[in-house]
Ligand code: GUN
């Protein structure tokens with residue numbers, strides 16, 4: 362067992378954060394939280410366990426990235442233009458490089474190493490369309506020790522030939538990968554059926570994806586309603602459907618294990634469809650700005666009871682840091698208000714953004730029984746953040762709320778000093794100050 366003590370902050374199921382200034386977390390040998398509460402009580406009840414006191418630090422649940430593309434990491438913060446041109450110019454050629462196993466291996470290792478270094482403990486990942494590169498990505502995730510819901514990106518239309526596969530190849534490869542990896546790493550690795558979006562999938566592929574998800578009980582991730590030119594493209598491709606969401610509905614892709622990235626321009630009927638099927642949404646504000654896609658009405662969607670997590674959407678988003686994404690979620694909710702002065706809504710602040718990046722993401726991935734906060738019985742996925750990186754030496758703004766505000770808005774790249782998944786240290790910063 363391990364006993365960690367210090368300043369604990371974690372999200373509560375009913376909303377808001379709980380602050381324990383002098384708190385303690387006891388972790389079993391199986392990586393589960395067996396105690397969370399006051400340090401004094403822990404020191405008494407667990408007197409025989411050596412204390413690991415986290416001085417000048419804040420202990421938080423690990424960050425959850427609900428939408429990210431591994432093979433695009435090299436293009437993060439590079440390129441211009443909007444979605445469809447950007448995909449053709451920068452992204453498809455880059456994803457094609459994952460046919461090279463050596464390249465896939467190096468990129469996958471780097472991707473997961475950087476994620477845990479930035480405090481992310483769970484990721485919902487799109488790999489390239491290659492079966493072997495996806496296998497290599499699972500191996501890398503296994504060795505990095507973090508938690509992933511991940512799949513081979515399925516495409517059979519509207520992209521270069523060298524990254525397209527037939528519907529049967531896509532489904533058979535996905536099933537083989539699911540068989541090899543789903544549930545591996547003590548449940549940390551899960552397989553997700555990953556049709557890229559309706560724009561790169563034929564009706565046959567969409568239909569087979571829906572049937573496979575139902576038959577196998579697998580997760581689904583895809584993109585929905587992201588960019589105006591994409592909306593026009595989908596309407597031209599699928600004129601027989603009432604809406605973009607209806608395309609996915611018709612092929613059985615709306616399930617309670619489905620997560621839709623973006624979902625900016627949804628009609629009320631589309632939102633009702635998502636709600637009726639209990640689908641989740643990955644809100645990706647950095648990407649929505651970088652690709653000039655739009656500003657999602659986050660507050661309204663939260664008020665309407667949609668299940669929403671945050672996604673970096675690298676390389677649409679330019680950083681793997683979920684602190685950065687949380688900051689952008691807060692800023693984007695203000696931008697929405699600037700653009701809609703007459704319908705002004707309460708903005709999303711730093712605390713709520715952190716809630717969305719942790720428990721919100723866990724809920725969106727249906728993992729909130731296992732991770733997302735420090736409830737006893739959940740897995741110990743947590744990070745230790747260095748207050749020296751957050752606050753100037755002699756700050757007078759040291760209230761718990763201000764610390765969280767600095768943490769989110771500062772999004773400092775070196776703020777994480779330790780990352781723990783299922784009780785195991787997967788990253789430890791060297792030369793901590
Ligand atoms: N829509 C279809 N593919 C992609 C992608 O790779 N990134 C983003 N942001 N949107 C997409």
Ligand code: FE
Nearest residue numbers: 584622674677
């Ligand atoms: Fe994306």
